[in-house]
Amino acid sequence: MTAEESLLTIRSDGIYHGLPVFPENVGGLTAIITGANGISGTHMSPEQIARQLKEGDIKADYVFFFAYIQPSPAPGRSIWSAAEELVKVNKSLLSNFLQGLAGANAVPKRILLQLGAKYYGVHLGPTTIPQEESDARVLLEPNFYYDQEDYLKRFCEEHHCAWNTTRPSWVSGAAPDAAMNLVYPLAVYGAIQKHLNRPLVYPGDLKSWENLHVLSTATLNCYLAEWAVLTEVAANKSFNAGDDSPFSWGKFWPKFANYLGIAYAGPQIDTAGLVEEHSGQSTLPRGWGPVGTIRYRFKLADWAKRPEVSAAWKEIAEESNLQNKTLGDVDRVFGFIDAAILNSWPTSYSNTELRKNGFFGFVDSTESIFKVVEEFVGLDMLPGYFLG
Structure with missing residues (x-):
């Protein structure tokens, strides 16, 4: 083996493949993880955080x-429309915590911050593709990811520790708080349609049906995060975090209907009867071309407010003794899946930077969705018939 060659060993763990194998002497390490349980907590000052750590x-x-x-969001606005408020609360969330670490003399070797696809401006319209970590920032409106990343880099420079950031896309994972979750509202939709003996109707148009996405399974994101902080050549770098499994609703929808044991209806081809919306920016993230357009026959956030839907979920929840007896916070919970389904421009992550640095993990996104559904059943958030 030449000086320019290296040998990497990979492994599989269930549905996850290409995972790194670490040297035997890597062990006995400790970590602090914030936001891991998906449950809303209390906003704390740096002094309170430092005191608890001490x-x-x-x-x-x-x-x-x-x-x-x-x-x-404000009534009638998109889920990410409160850009300035997002910056305010999420920058202070990070800065308070990092200042608390410093105040407790508990600065670690490495800090990993999870960002997301909004880093590329995908919520504002079509972007250049594939999305690469070196892409220029999109400055059409405030973006809390940029503020967080800049603060993290300054903090690490001042306190002599290394950093990483990761950028997942549409995340699939099971957590008690279903907001910003791809799978839970989708599964609730399927459960209610099954309960009402109705088909799984696709709400969007042909373009969104065929649009390619990158999904980001939470478990694989964690494998990536672990690899990033334990890999010296990955220090002070940002990485896309995707499943490396091209995904479209057109391929998934029939499989999901079959999984549920119900019929399905595909996209409405005739656009004349569809509602049409345009991205709210005259200037696009990619810097040129027409605005982004979505077309739909209904939104799941509106569907979830229908009286027969609310009544059906109440019956399902009572029959299965589920945690969530009612469909609450529907704009926040179902607004996320609406954005994921109806989006007509691609998320197309480049994996080049990951491969160059030695990470080869991947998972079949469809398999991961079904696995996450089973995990939600285990949390008593979905009925048991999802287990077959």
Whole structure:
């Protein structure tokens, strides 16, 4: 083996493949993880955080920052429309925590911050593709990811520790708080349609049906985060975090209907009867061309407010003794799946930077969705018939 060659060993773990194998001497390490349980917590000052860390004698080799606050949008506005409020609450969420670490003399070796696809401006309209970590920032409106990333880099420089950021796309994972979750509202839609003996109707048009996406399974994101902080050549770098499994609703929808044991209806081809909306920016993230357009016959956030839908879920929840007895916070919960389904421009992540640095993990996105559905059943958030 030449000086320019290296040998990497990979493994599989269930549905996850191409995972790194670490040297045997890597062990006995500790980590602080924020936002891991998906449950809303209390906004704390740096002094409060430092005091709790000191009282618990909490220090760690690594920090993984996954915490996030999603402000409720104004009525009739998109889920991410409160851009300035997103910056305000999420920058202070990170800065308070990092200042608390410093105040407790608990600065770790490496801090990993999870960002997301909004880094590329995909919520504002079509972007250049594939999306690469080196792409220029999209400055059409405030973006809390940029503020968080800049603060993290300054903090790490001042306190002599390394950093990483990751950028997942549409995340599939099971957590008690269903906001910003791809799978839960989708599964609720399927459960209610099954309960009402109705087909799984696709709400969008042909373009969104055929549009290619990158999904980001939460478990694979964690494998990537672990690899990033333990890999020296990955220090002080940002990485896309995707399943590496091209996904379209057109391929998934029939499989999901079959999984549920119900019929399905595909996209409405005739656009004359569809509602049409345009991205709200005259200037696009890609810098040129027509605005982004979505077309739909209905939105799931509106569907979830129908009286027969609410009544059906109440019956399902009572029969299966589920945690969520009613469909609450529907604009926040179902607004996310609406954005994922109806979006007509692609998320197309480049994996080049990951491959160059030695990460080869991937998962079949469809398999991961069904696995996450089963995990939601285990959390008593979905009825047991999803298990077959």
